[in-house]
Every structure is written in structure tokens, then in C-alpha cells.
Amino acid sequence: MRVEVVAVGTELLLGQIPDTNSQWLGEQLAANGLSSHFHQHVGDNLERIVLAFRTALARADAVIVCGGLGPTQDDITRAAIAEVMNVPLVRDETIVDVIRTMFNARSRAMPDNNLLQADVPQGARVIAQSRGTAPGLICPIGQKVLYAVPGVPYEMTEMFERAILPDLLARQREQGERAVIKSRVLRTWGSSESALAEAVADRFTELEQSGRVTIAFLASGIEGIKVRLTARGDDDAMARALLGEEEALIRGLIGERLGDVIFGVDDETMEDAIARRLRDRDLTLAVAESLTGGLIASRLVNVPGASTWFRGGVVSYASEVKYEVLDVPVGPVVSPEAAQAMATGVRTLLRADVGLAVTGVAGPDPQDGHDPGTVFVGLDLEGAVSHVRLRLPGDRPRVRAYSAISALDALRRAIDQRDAPR
Amino acid sequence: MRVEVVAVGTELLLGQIPDTNSQWLGEQLAANGLSSHFHQHVGDNLERIVLAFRTALARADAVIVCGGLGPTQDDITRAAIAEVMNVPLVRDETIVDVIRTMFNARSRAMPDNNLLQADVPQGARVIAQSRGTAPGLICPIGQKVLYAVPGVPYEMTEMFERAILPDLLARQREQGERAVIKSRVLRTWGSSESALAEAVADRFTELEQSGRVTIAFLASGIEGIKVRLTARGDDDAMARALLGEEEALIRGLIGERLGDVIFGVDDETMEDAIARRLRDRDLTLAVAESLTGGLIASRLVNVPGASTWFRGGVVSYASEVKYEVLDVPVGPVVSPEAAQAMATGVRTLLRADVGLAVTGVAGPDPQDGHDPGTVFVGLDLEGAVSHVRLRLPGDRPRVRAYSAISALDALRRAIDQRDAPR
Numbered sequence: 068m069r070v071e072v073v074a075v076g077t078e079l080l081l082g083q084i085p086d087t088n089s090q091w092l093g094e095q096l097a098a099n100g101l102s103s104h105f106h107q108h109v110g111d112n113l114e115r116i117v118l119a120f121r122t123a124l125a126r127a128d129a130v131i132v133c134g135g136l137g138p139t140q141d142d143i144t145r146a147a148i149a150e151v152m153n154v155p156l157v158r159d160e161t162i163v164d165v166i167r168t169m170f171n172a173r174s175r176a177m178p179d180n181n182l183l184q185a186d187v188p189q190g191a192r193v194i195a196q197s198r199g200t201a202p203g204l205i206c207p208i209g210q211k212v213l214y215a216v217p218g219v220p221y222e223m224t225e226m227f228e229r230a231i232l233p234d235l236l237a238r239q240r241e242q243g244e245r246a247v248i249k250s251r252v253l254r255t256w257g258s259s260e261s262a263l264a265e266a267v268a269d270r271f272t273e274l275e276q277s278g279r280v281t282i283a284f285l286a287s288g289i290e291g292i293k294v295r296l297t298a299r300g301d302d303d304a305m306a307r308a309l310l311g312e313e314e315a316l317i318r319g320l321i322g323e324r325l326g327d328v329i330f331g332v333d334d335e336t337m338e339d340a341i342a343r344r345l346r347d348r349d350l351t352l353a354v355a356e357s358l359t360g361g362l363i364a365s366r367l368v369n370v371p372g373a374s375t376w377f378r379g380g381v382v383s384y385a386s387e388v389k390y391e392v393l394d395v396p397v398g399p400v401v402s403p404e405a406a407q408a409m410a411t412g413v414r415t416l417l418r419a420d421v422g423l424a425v426t427g428v429a430g431p432d433p434q435d436g437h438d439p440g441t442v443f444v445g446l447d448l449e450g451a452v453s454h455v456r457l458r459l460p461g462d463r464p465r466v467r468a469y470s471a472i473s474a475l476d477a478l479r480r481a482i483d484q485r486d487a488p489r
Numbered sequence: 490m491r492v493e494v495v496a497v498g499t500e501l502l503l504g505q506i507p508d509t510n511s512q513w514l515g516e517q518l519a520a521n522g523l524s525s526h527f528h529q530h531v532g533d534n535l536e537r538i539v540l541a542f543r544t545a546l547a548r549a550d551a552v553i554v555c556g557g558l559g560p561t562q563d564d565i566t567r568a569a570i571a572e573v574m575n576v577p578l579v580r581d582e583t584i585v586d587v588i589r590t591m592f593n594a595r596s597r598a599m600p601d602n603n604l605l606q607a608d609v610p611q612g613a614r615v616i617a618q619s620r621g622t623a624p625g626l627i628c629p630i631g632q633k634v635l636y637a638v639p640g641v642p643y644e645m646t647e648m649f650e651r652a653i654l655p656d657l658l659a660r661q662r663e664q665g666e667r668a669v670i671k672s673r674v675l676r677t678w679g680s681s682e683s684a685l686a687e688a689v690a691d692r693f694t695e696l697e698q699s700g701r702v703t704i705a706f707l708a709s710g711i712e713g714i715k716v717r718l719t720a721r722g723d724d725d726a727m728a729r730a731l732l733g734e735e736e737a738l739i740r741g742l743i744g745e746r747l748g749d750v751i752f753g754v755d756d757e758t759m760e761d762a763i764a765r766r767l768r769d770r771d772l773t774l775a776v777a778e779s780l781t782g783g784l785i786a787s788r789l790v791n792v793p794g795a796s797t798w799f800r801g802g803v804v805s806y807a808s809e810v811k812y813e814v815l816d817v818p819v820g821p822v823v824s825p826e827a828a829q830a831m832a833t834g835v836r837t838l839l840r841a842d843v844g845l846a847v848t849g850v851a852g853p854d855p856q857d858g859h860d861p862g863t864v865f866v867g868l869d870l871e872g873a874v875s876h877v878r879l880r881l882p883g884d885r886p887r888v889r890a891y892s893a894i895s896a897l898d899a900l901r902r903a904i905d906q907r908d909a910p911r
Contacts, residue, residue: 076707077705078705078707078717079512079515079528080515080519080525080526080527080528081515081516081519081525081672081719082511082512082513082514082515082516082517082519083516083672083674083707083717084512084707084709085507085509085512086507086508086511086512087507089504089508089530090501090504090506090507090508091504092504093501093502093503093504094503094504094505095504097502097503097504103502103503104502104531104532104534104537105502105529105530105531105537105541106501106502106528106529106530107527107528107529107530108511108527108528108529109526109527110525110526111705112526115526115527118548119527122544126540137682137683137706137708138682138683138686139682139683139686139706140686140690140693140694141704141705141706172882173880173882174880175681177683178681178683178684178686178687179687180683180686180687180690181683198883218708219708219710220710221710221887283505285505354804356783356786358790359787360783360786360787360789360790360791360795361778361782361783361784361785361786361787361790361802361804362783362787363783364778364782364783364804364806365781365782365783365784365787365889367782368780368781368782368783368804368806368889369782369885369886371885373782373806374806374807377806377807378806378807378809378810379803379804379805379806379807379810379814380783380803380804380806381801381802381803381804382776382783382786382790382801382802382803382804383801384786384790384795384796384799384800384801384802385796385799385800385801385839387800387840388800388801388839391840392801392838392839416814417807417810417814418809418813463791463793464791467787467790
């Protein structure tokens with residue numbers, strides 16, 4: 068199965084927004100053993116969208132179209148599909164009702180142009196909308212198929228997983244292609260891509276011969292480096308077994324060379340790793356943030372059920388807030404002592420078991436004699452106080468984002484170390 | 490002049506790296522009045538690269554190819570160009586010398602596969618390399634032209650500005666085309682895409698006739714809806730004038746129908762809008778957050794110079810933190826009264842002029858008798874207390890993100906209203 072992705076929207080051609088959809092779809096298709104040989108971007112112009120669709124249908128078995136399904140005059144993907152399918156657009160009253168109900172639920176009247184979203188090319192199947200007002204479409208064209216989804220990533224990804232991927236895999240099976248592909252991502256923090264690559268270099272070369280399992284390194288910016296293992300088996304059990312063996316081997320190689328850098332698997336985040344440790348030990352947490360300005364707290368509350376272990380935090384952006392609210396001794400606020408005092412201060416104020424604090428220099432100018440990127444993490448684990456000093460690269464937003472995940476990683480390691488057998 | 494961008498590299502199709510080159514080139518082309526109707530991604534496969542080039546040449550006047558000019562076996566852009574130009578590749582000894590000198594300067598021997606980078610399709614002009622080892626190419630094909638540059642952004646941008654853009658503009662002048670394109674984005678919050686489209690529907694239809702200015706709507710998720718105006722003038726002054734007139738007109742139409750929903754222009758964020766108002770009035774701000782868990786504070790510190798007006802905040806995630814730290818009367822914590830008490834509490838604790846607070850139900854379960862998505866924003870402007878009730882759609886992360894920007898928008902409107910002439 069060759070799948071081509073066509074992203075629709077003049078804003079893509081003008082470079083006003085990045086095309087994250089094609090990248091995400093490319094990753095998903097590859098992870099599921101589906102080939103993708105071309106992507107296209109095309110603007111909001113009927114004739115050119117039709118040309119892009121026909122070009123894609125000429126060289127692929129399936130086409131995924133993102134964007135142009137909204138309710139406005141420049142959303143013309145539906146009309147272009149009807150042209151390519153050689154059928155009329157027919158208004159679907161069920162969709163009209165769904166959209167009207169959505170507006171009613173928010174106590175808003177439905178503007179008439181939303182009715183456009185209920186127009187369906189004759190012969191197309193509807194992918195019911197669950198997150199936005201635009202439904203998706205599955206459009207058979209001869210032996211081929213064209214899928215259309217909204218360009219909003221949040222709506223696109225949900226529809227892809229729920230409706231498009233199952234349909235693609237069913238078509239692939241019909242064509243007699245049989246390979247089950249399973250992948251697993253090991254998430255790391257605190258090591259470079261090249262160090263990880265070196266740690267597994269020999270195994271990487273071995274695997275290039277066998278062809279059953281592949282390893283890829285994905286630099287994921289502020290979320291660390293991902294090591295993706297992909298196994299291709301004749302059936303599900305074989306793919307799982309290959310993947311399990313490989314994971315154990317790779318974890319061993321990385322742990323031996325680089326220590327405890329793997330913090331999670333697949334979609335697990337650093338905050339998930341923290342949540343698990345705190346829940347297991349029945350500990351509560353409070354955070355005090357300076358340069359991160361609430362980033363750490365906002366990551367922590369993303370974990371479902373955070374209220375059982377997360378008390379809250381103080382964003383002590385102004386120095387006086389550190390002195391007055393967190394009882395930090397008056398003096399330089401970028402120092403190991405200040406970080407520790409913040410951790411103890413917030414732990415006391417919010418009556419938590421553990422206090423985590425961050426203070427440092429986001430830049431661009433130095434502060435308290437420290438260069439931008441200098442960050443101190445303060446820890447107070449039930450009265451046991453410590454600190455970690457970091458040197459982080461990048462501009463303000465990056466220093467801030469790196470500080471947040473680094474502080475959580477420091478807490479992860481501190482908890483593990485405290486509980487390690489001596 | 491219609492210019493198509495073709496980005497070469499299997500890593501793009503697999504989604505392993507984002508394609509920032511097409512986005513950057515799209516921006517540059519638009520800014521210089523050059524049309525771009527399509528982009529393509531293609532993998533490192535000779536037959537498919539040739540097909541992508543031919544497809545692009547069929548629908549554009551000029552093609553810019555990024556990537557596949559490196560020294561390894563999978564760098565085959567040069568061979569594909571020779572195929573499309575119907576000429577042989579000829580080794581250019583001048584380029585060999587340049588590359589050898591580069592290696593010598595770093596005291597390294599040149600690996601033989603670097604010689605591949607000296608192969609030039611007969612009839613092509615070389616764009617001398619200045620930042621990497623791969624030269625670029627200018628390849629005339631009949632009346633059309635294909636440019637090839639390395640995929641490394643740092644090398645690509647330099648060659649585009651130095652050699653490709655001047656060549657494109659010269660060709661455009663030869664064709665007698667003269668157009669300068671300018672665009673502006675109006676950023677809105679609090680209105681649906683369809684309501685905005687309806688507000689300007691008549692004007693939209695008028696503009697479709699004239700062809701000088703276009704309007705597009707971009708749903709930008711939690712950042713609201715963007716209204717993009719693009720004007721095409723014979724020269725810079727004309728494009729600016731067209732854009733200025735259209736902006737005034739559209740602002741009028743939107744304001745009349747939907748009120749004060751435009752909060753910024755181009756890259757301005759909601760927090761920029763808040764920062765401007767606070768700075769202008771010499772006010773300081775403190776925030777108290779429950780369900781947003783630090784999101785509001787972390788947005789505010791993104792504004793350069795936030796320390797002059799932002800004091801900090803309290804993330805009162807646990808109810809006891811609201812009672813004990815913020816002096817909220819013991820009782821239900823999802824209520825207008827609690828929101829207002831949080832605003833006053835944090836304003837007092839952090840000694841700020843303005844207190845902004847958010848409490849509500851992120852879901853999935855109801856709380857204090859309120860459904861998920863029920864959110865109360867509390868405001869305390871130098872002692873003047875008020876609240877806003879919101880009903881927000883989506884799952885936990887979305888309710889939280891919408892709450893953050895909605896709270897900032899409520900503060901924006903409250904400040905403007907207080908200062909409005911009566």
C-alpha cells in the first residue's frame with residue numbers, strides 16, 4: 068500500500084504555519100508498515116487541489132488529505148473531491164443535526180455556513196466528528212481511496228487513529244500483504260543522540276543484516292531523545308516477541324554505558340514517571356518556580372489524578388515573592404542556597420512531603436553573576452535537602468523548557484537514589 | 490512566476506524531521522511576490538525523484554529542490570536532474586579542488602565519496618558552496634529552470650538569498666511581471682471561524698472579483714482564529730496601501746458584528762496584549778490558578794521584560810491551599826465567590842495591583858455540582874472585584890488551555906472596559 072499525504076491550505080505554501088500533519092502522518096504510516104513515497108502541499112484553489120488529488124491518485128493507492136474541511140468560503144476540499152469522484156455533493160441532514168447540537172451545547176446559534184460541513188460527495192462514507200464540527204470522509208475512487216480529515220491536528224490525529232488507519236490496514240490485508248509491525252519508543256533524558264547511537268552501535272550494525280528489527284533515534288527537542296525500536300513479524304506474537312527481546316537488549320546496552328537515562332516508554336512523559344513514584348510511596352509534592360514561571364506545575368497537572376499527590380505551587384517570579392512568601396533569606400536569588408530555601412519554603416507553606424524548586428537565569432542577560440542557562444534545582448524530600456546545578460543551552464524559551472524537564476528528572480533520580488539498596 | 494518547492498529525503502516522508510525548508514522558502518517567495526502553488530516531499534529513490542521533478546516542471550515555471558546533494562550513496566538529486574535534463578553528469582575539477590581545500594583546512598583527508606559532489610549535469614551552472622561542501626545548481630530546462638540546494642537549512646538559506654532569489658527575480662522581470670505581496674494577520678478570541686466568516690461574507694465575495702486582496706481564516710486551536718489579509722500590489726507602496734485600507738474595513742465589519750474580539754496583529758499573543766495594557770498603566774499582576782495549574786503564569790513569563798509587571802502566582806491545586814494560602818472561605822471551590830476570593834487573595838499575598846484567578850472543572854468528572862468545562866475567572870483590579878463564567882469544550886488539556894487564554898482575554902476586556910469613556 069502506497070499512501071500519499073496532501074496537505075491543503077494557502078497558509079502552508081506561504082510558510083505561515085509549519086506542516087506538522089504530514090510529519091505526524093508520515094511517522095504513523097511508517098510505524099504501521101505502510102509506504103509513503105510523496106507528500107504534497109497545495110493552496111486553497113479548486114483547480115489546483117483537483118490537480119494535486121489526481122497527481123496523488125496517479126502514483127499512490129491511497130491519499131490522505133488534511134485541511135480545507137472548515138465552514139468558510141475558502142474550505143473547498145469537499146468540492147474538489149466531488150470533482151475528482153465525478154459525483155455531486157449531497158447535504159447530509161444527520162451531520163446538520165450533530166453540528167447544530169454542538170452549537171446548542173455551547174449556547175450559541177449555528178451560523179448558516181456551517182451547513183457546508185454537512186455536504187458529502189455522493190458515495191463517500193462519513194467519519195463522524197468527535198472533537199470539532201467538521202466530519203471526515205472516506206471516498207472510494209475506483210480501486211483506490213481518498214480520505215479527508217480536518218487540518219486541525221487535534222481533530223486529524225483522532226480521526227486517523229479511529230477510522231483511517233483501520234481502513235488502510237484492512238485494505239492492506241485484502242491485497243495479501245502480511246506483516247505485523249510493532250514499535251516501541253524508549254524515552255531518554257540527559258544523554259546526546261550521538262552518545263546513545265554509540266552505546267548501541269554494534270547492535271545497530273548486526274540488525275542491519277537481519278532486517279527484522281530496526282533502531283532509529285529521534286531528537287525530540289525539549290522532551291529528550293527517543294530510541295524507537297520497530298519489529299516486523301509474520302504475525303502479532305512474533306512481532307511482540309522480537310520487540311520484547313530487543314528492548315531488553317537495548318536497555319542493557321544503554322544502562323551499562325549511560326546510566327539511568329531511560330525515564331519512560333512510548334507516550335509516558337517525565338511527569339508520568341514522577342507521578343508513579345509519588346503514588347507508590349504515598350508522597351505529596353509542592354513546587355516553587357522562578358524562571359520556569361509555572362511550566363513545571365502545568366506539566367504535573369496534565370497527569371490524570373494529579374490531585375491525589377500534587378498540592379500546588381508558587382510562581383515566585385519577583386525576588387520579593389521569594390523572600391516574603393517562601394521565606395528565602397534576602398540575598399542573591401540565583402544560588403544553590405536560594406533553590407533549597409525555595410523548596411523547603413513551598414513544602415512548608417503548602418504542607419507537602421516533597422518540595423521541588425527551580426531558580427536560574429533564562430537570559431539574555433546574566434544575573435547574580437551567572438551566565439544565561441545557569442539553573443539551580445532545589446529538592447526537599449521530607450526534610451532531606453539537596454540541590455543540582457545545571458548548565459542549559461538555548462534561548463529564553465528553551466532554557467525555561469529544559470529547566471522544567473531537568474528539574475523533574477532531578478526529582479526522579481533523587482527519589483530512586485534515596486530508595487536504592489545500599 | 491510559479492515556483493514549486495521539492496524537498497528530497499526519506500526522513501521527511503518518515504516524519505523523522507520537520508520540513509522547515511519548504512516553510513521558509515514559502516515565506517521568502519511570498520514576500521517577493523513569487524507565487525507558489527505546490528510543494529512536494531519525495532524520498533531518496535531515483536525513479537520517484539525524477540517523477541516529482543517532472544510533475545513540478547509540468548505545473549510551475551521554476552522548481553527549487555532541497556536536499557540529496559550530500560556525499561553518500563543515498564544522495565541522488567544530481568543524477569535525477571541529469572535524467573530530467575537529458576544530459577550526462579560531468580565531474581568539475583574546480584569543485585574537486587574547493588572540497589579538497591576545505592578538508593585540508595580542517596586537517597582531514599577528503600573521503601573519496603565527496604567527489605560525487607563535484608558531478609554537475611552538463612549545461613547547469615554551479616552555485617559555489619560557502620558554508621558546506623556541496624555546491625548548488627542552476628539548471629535551465631527549456632523555458633523553465635530547476636534550482637538545487639543542500640537540505641541543511643543553514644546552507645540552503647544562504648544560497649537562496651545569494652543566487653536563487655536574484656535569478657528568479659530577473660526571470661520575473663523578463664516576463665514583465667511585477668507584484669509585491671504583503672500580508673497581515675488579525676488575531677481573534679471569543680468567536681467561531683464561521684461567525685467571523687459571516688461577518689465579512691459580503692466583502693469576501695467582493696474581493697473574489699477584484700483579485701487584489703484575499704481573506705483567509707486560520708483556526709489556530711487554543712490561540713483562537715486568525716484572519717489573514719493578503720494584498721498584491723504593483724509595488725511596495727501600493728501593497729501597503731491596499732492592506733491598510735482592507736484592515737480598517739475588516740476591523741470595522743468584525744467589530745460591528747462581534748465586538749472586541751481582535752486582540753492582536755501578526756505575531757502578537759494574548760499575553761503581549763496583557764503586557765501592553767499593564768505597562769501602559771504601570772500596574773503589576775499576580776495570578777492564582779487551580780485547574781490551569783500554572784499555564785497562565787508560564788504564558789505571561791514568555792513576554793520579554795515580564796519582570797517589570799509580573800509578580801508571580803500561586804497554583805492552588807488542592808482545596809486546602811486555596812483556604813490556607815489564599816484565604817478563600819472554606820466551601821465549594823468551583824464558584825464565582827471562590828474565583829473572586831482567589832483573585833483578591835493572591836493580589837494581597839503577592840502585593841500586586843491586579844489579581845487574576847481561575848477555578849473550574851477540567852473533567853472528566855463533575856465537581857461541586859458543575860459539569861466539566863465550567864470555569865470561573867475571578868478579577869481584582871485594584872480592589873474592584875468581578876467574575877466571568879465560562880463554558881468550555883474539549884477534554885482536560887483543552888479545557889485547561891482554553892481556560893488560560895480565556896482568563897487572559899477576560900482581563901484584557903476588564904481593563905479596557907474600566908478605562909472606556911462612559
